Amino acid sequence: EAAVTQSPRNKVTVTGGNVTLSCRQTNSHNYMYWYRQDTGHGLRLIHYSYGAGNLQIGDVPDGYKATRTTQEDFFLLLELASPSQTSLYFCASSHRARDTQYFGPGTRLLVL
Amino acid sequence: TQTVSQSDAHVTVFEGDSVELRCNYSYGGSIYLSWYIQHHGRGLQFLLKYYSGNPVVQGVNGFEAEFSKSDSSFHLRKASVHWSDSAVYFCAASPSNMGYKLTFGTGTSLLVDP
Numbered sequence: 001e002a003a004v005t006q007s008p009r010n011k012v013t014v015t016g017g018n019v020t021l022s023c024r025q026t027n028s029h030n031y032m033y034w035y036r037q038d039t040g041h042g043l044r045l046i047h048y049s050y051g052a053g054n055l056q057i058g059d060v061p062d063g064y065k066a067t068r069t070t071q072e073d074f075f076l077l078l079e080l081a082s083p084s085q086t087s088l089y090f091c092a093s094s095h096r097a098r099d100t101q102y103f104g105p106g107t108r109l110l111v112l
Numbered sequence: 113t114q115t116v117s118q119s120d121a122h123v124t125v126f127e128g129d130s131v132e133l134r135c136n137y138s139y140g141g142s143i144y145l146s147w148y149i150q151h152h153g154r155g156l157q158f159l160l161k162y163y164s165g166n167p168v169v170q171g172v173n174g175f176e177a178e179f180s181k182s183d184s185s186f187h188l189r190k191a192s193v194h195w196s197d198s199a200v201y202f203c204a205a206s207p208s209n210m211g212y213k214l215t216f217g218t219g220t221s222l223l224v225d226p
Contacts, residue, residue, distance in 0.1 A: 004155070033214075035216075040218060041218060042202060042216040042217055042218040042219050043156070043202065043216040044216075045213055045214070045215075048213070058213065059213065059215075090155055090156070092155075092156075097206075098144045098163070098206050098214075100146075100158040100161065101148075101156075101158065101214065102158075103148075103155030103156040103157070104155050105154065105155050106154075106155055
């Protein structure tokens, strides 16, 4: 089974702070995704990538940057965090588009 | 607006009951549909998917789902639930004209009373 890990698992920052969320997958998947999960909205796609150096914009990209440094590693960057970005963030990976997505355990972010 | 709709936010049943969790979508054309389960405090896990062929698809742990083009639906069913099936269930869709993005519904929380 695909292994997707995320760090940190919990993060607290202040408004205007700089946050980096990390994701690593060890099954050589091509696609990686960042989602946020909020009550009443389900999961919403922030950014995704189909390979190292590639970045695609998702449905809710405002306020977020992302970078895929290697096939294994995908980072989500919040350069000026705002309270509206308080959420549960999930990373996922899949071998090909529309293949089964494998999710990490999530990172809970609180922006004060 | 193209959407995935899960009309029931919460469903409660007793252990051994059958259950159906509803999912409707509003996209036209060919579509890829899937269901995921999220246990409390965990990431999502894949249950089953449909793209073409037999409209009834089997998944893990006795779950199945049926695609209906006429109803724009992909409802999830299980004949006899166990307390361990208590979780949040998400329906997801990827229309063929929207690239590779998967759009999730808002989820249905299933509580199975023992």
